[in-house]
Amino acid sequence: VARLYNGRWVSADGALPFVMGGWVSQGLGREYDGLLVRGGVTKEARDGGRDEVNAIPGQ
Numbered sequence: 025v026a027r028l029y030n031g032r033w034v035s036a037d038g039a040l041p042f043v044m045g046g047w048v049s050q051g052l053g054r055e056y057d058g059l060l061v062r063g064g065v066t067k068e069a070r071d072g073g074r075d076e077v078n079a080i081p082g083q
Contacts (some may be wrong), residue, residue, distance in 0.1 A: 047080070 027034050027042060036042040037051030037058060047060040047067075060067045060080070067078045 045080075 027036060034040070035051070036049040042049040044060075045062075047062045050059045050061055052058050056069065056071075058069050067080060070078055
């Protein structure tokens with residue numbers, strides 16, 4: 025997850041949280057590796073396509 029603000033790329037796990045549909049991104053210290061968290065549910069980034077275990081309901 026990435027975002028652009030005033031023409032600059034802003035980290036999705038920086039001081040200002042990135043919230044999308046109630047899901048909050050959290051980095052794991054490496055590019056392209058992180059989590060989406062909402063309530064007690066955590067989804068981890070996975071390489072290699074869609075994973076049913078990591079599906080976000082309604083998406």
